[in-house]
Amino acid sequence: MCQLFPYAELVTRWLEPEQQRAWRAYVRMQGELNAHLSRQMSVDSDISMPDFAVLVQLTDTSDGRVRVLELARQMHWEKSRISHHVARMEKRGLVRRENCGSDGRGSFVVLTELGRSAIEAAAPAHAEIVRALVFDQLSEAEVQALHDISEKIFTRLTTGECASVIARCDADDPVEVVPEESGCPEA
Amino acid sequence: MCQLFPYAELVTRWLEPEQQRAWRAYVRMQGELNAHLSRQMSVDSDISMPDFAVLVQLTDTSDGRVRVLELARQMHWEKSRISHHVARMEKRGLVRRENCGSDGRGSFVVLTELGRSAIEAAAPAHAEIVRALVFDQLSEAEVQALHDISEKIFTRLTTGECASVIARCDADDPVEVVPEESGCPEA
DNA sequence: CCAACCTGGATGATGTGTCAACTATTCCCG
DNA sequence: CGGGAATAGTTGACACATCATCCAGGTTGG
Numbered sequence: 518m519c520q521l522f523p524y525a526e527l528v529t530r531w532l533e534p535e536q537q538r539a540w541r542a543y544v545r546m547q548g549e550l551n552a553h554l555s556r557q558m559s560v561d562s563d564i565s566m567p568d569f570a571v572l573v574q575l576t577d578t579s580d581g582r583v584r585v586l587e588l589a590r591q592m593h594w595e596k597s598r599i600s601h602h603v604a605r606m607e608k609r610g611l612v613r614r615e616n617c618g619s620d621g622r623g624s625f626v627v628l629t630e631l632g633r634s635a636i637e638a639a640a641p642a643h644a645e646i647v648r649a650l651v652f653d654q655l656s657e658a659e660v661q662a663l664h665d666i667s668e669k670i671f672t673r674l675t676t677g678e679c680a681s682v683i684a685r686c687d688a689d690d691p692v693e694v695v696p697e698e699s700g701c702p703e704a
Numbered sequence: 705m706c707q708l709f710p711y712a713e714l715v716t717r718w719l720e721p722e723q724q725r726a727w728r729a730y731v732r733m734q735g736e737l738n739a740h741l742s743r744q745m746s747v748d749s750d751i752s753m754p755d756f757a758v759l760v761q762l763t764d765t766s767d768g769r770v771r772v773l774e775l776a777r778q779m780h781w782e783k784s785r786i787s788h789h790v791a792r793m794e795k796r797g798l799v800r801r802e803n804c805g806s807d808g809r810g811s812f813v814v815l816t817e818l819g820r821s822a823i824e825a826a827a828p829a830h831a832e833i834v835r836a837l838v839f840d841q842l843s844e845a846e847v848q849a850l851h852d853i854s855e856k857i858f859t860r861l862t863t864g865e866c867a868s869v870i871a872r873c874d875a876d877d878p879v880e881v882v883p884e885e886s887g888c889p890e891a
Numbered sequence: 892c893c894a895a896c897c898t899g900g901a902t903g904a905t906g907t908g909t910c911a912a913c914t915a916t917t918c919c920c921g
Numbered sequence: 922c923g924g925g926a927a928t929a930g931t932t933g934a935c936a937c938a939t940c941a942t943c944c945a946g947g948t949t950g951g
Contacts, residue, residue, distance in 0.1 A: 531828065531831040531832070531835070532831060532834070532835060532839065533839075535844070535847055535848065535851070536835075536839045536847055538851055539847045539848070539850045539851035539854070540834060540838070540839075542850070542851050542854035542855050542858065543850055543851075543854045545780070545854070545858055546854035546855070546857050546858040546861070547734055547738075547854075548780070549780065549858060549861045549862065550857060550858075550861060551734075552938095553861055555938095555939095556939090559939095565906075565907085567906095567907070567908095584929085585929070585930065586928085586929060586930075593732070593735065593736065594908095595908085595909075595910090596929080596930065596931090597908085597909070597910075597911090597930085597931080597932085598907085598908060598909075599930095600929095600930060600931060600932085601907080601908080601909095601931090601932090602907080602908090604931085604932095605906075605907085617929090620916080620917075620928095620929075621915075621916050621917075621929095622914090622915055622916040622917070622928070622929045622930065623916090623928090623929055623930075624929080624930070641718065644718035644719060645718070647719070647727060648718070648719060648723075649860075650857060650860055650861060651727070651857055652719065652720075652723045652727075653860075654856040654857055654859075654860050655853060655856065655857075657722070659849060659852070659853050659856075660722055660723055660726045661722065661726070662846060662849040662850075662853065663726045663729070663730055663849075663853055664722070664725055664726035664729045664730075665846070666842060666846050666849065666850055667726070667729035667730045667732070667733035667734075668729050668733070669841040669842065669846075670733050670737060670837060670838055670841055670842075671729065671732055671733040671736060671737075672841075673836075673837055673840075673841050674733070674736045674737060674740055674837060675736065739908095739909095742908095742909095743909090746909095752936075752937085754936090754937070754938095771899085772899070772900060772901095773898085773899060773900075781938095782938085782939075782940090783899075783900065783901095784900085784901080784902085784938085784939070784940075784941090785937085785938060785939075786900095787899095787900060787901055787902085788901090788902085788937080788938080788939095789937080789938090791901085791902095792936075792937085804899095807898095807899080807946080807947075808899095808945080808946050808947075809898070809899045809900065809944090809945060809946045809947075810898095810899055810900080810946090811899085811900075
């Protein structure tokens with residue numbers, strides 16, 4: 518009755534006991550949190566989390582228009598993912614594609630009015646639920662720890678031999694991670 | 705150039721600055737880590753992460769056979785998810801379905817030899833990569849913090865008004881979370 | 892016994908993510 | 922200028938997740 522979750526036996530045998538407890542707790546939490554945020558988003562607005570993420574990027578630019586691959590790079594998505602997703606969003610009127618005059622192969626993704634109102638409607642509830650589910654549970658020290666832990670792992674992921682996905686999108690540019698407090702491992 | 709990631713403006717306006725930093729770092733890390741683990745798993749073995757999770761559950765039982773909904777409950781998956789996934793795995797020979805004698809509607813999911821050897825082949829590399837990507841980056845204190853943070857959020861997710869998904873599978877039984885060191889918030 | 896209901900599970904539609912291949916442009920170099 | 926090579930983006934096939942719906946086998950109350 519202790520195998521509430523995967524990784525009970527096989528995996529965690531090669532991790533220290535505290536490590537395996539932490540890993541199982543993390544994986545489980547992360548899965549539930551993602552599911553919960555997605556569901557909540559699609560319940561109290563008409564968009565999904567991926568829609569939301571795209572719309573945020575567009576909202577962040579002054580003119581609400583971004584080149585497709587630029588979007589991919591900012592979001593750490595692969596180009597086919599962004600392409601497919603933009604196609605779906607276009608079908609629903611959340612964005613629109615426009616040809617790029619200066620580069621014949623390129624195109625812009627442009628925020629529509631519908632898209633703008635959709636994200637404005639969705640954002641407050643999302644922020645609220647993140648606060649309620651995550652930050653209301655944590656002390657200041659834990660918030661700091663969450664940040665540091667995330668940065669360390671992320672840095673490891675985008676450094677050295679394992680930059681795979683990311684490498685597909687920004688090729689030469691290793692990845693724009695602000696060191697900020699690296700204390701970077703030997704890898 | 706600071707909008708490396710979603711949630712830059714719209715969302716995080718309603719979180720404290722340190723909270724928004726932590727949230728963005730977490731979301732980004734979590735996305736990359738999931739992607740990386742999945743890719744790695746399918747590169748150096750013939751199974752996916754979801755396959756792996758199912759196989760772990762089966763391996764954990766003495767006889768390698770579990771009722772479908774029991775599996776769903778253990779993994780916090782919804783029944784249709786497990787049903788679809790088992791169907792795909794069956795097609796590849798990793799598991800097999802067997803009718804349940806004592807209950808005419810029920811069926812067991814049974815680990816096959818192929819399934820057993822698949823997970824035995826996949827597990828070491830997976831454990832190794834988790835260690836390398838995660839635990840090699842963290843101090844003991846951080847491992848502890850990761851555990852505590854995850855537990856707090858998970859507890860909040862599975863307590864009170866927001867037990868939605870989970871509620872779909874274990875109905876009456878609120879959820880089997882061992883308190884273990886709750887220090888549970890007022891929620 | 893049988894009708895209403897509940898439960899275990901399967902199914903189909905749709906949205907999403909990944910990979911591999913493809914097209915069309917632009918760039919670069921001779 | 923011309924012919925690769927790189928770049929921007931699309932497409933199709935497939936794996937995966939969710940939802941709503943369905944069905945068959947149990948359970949219960951009359």
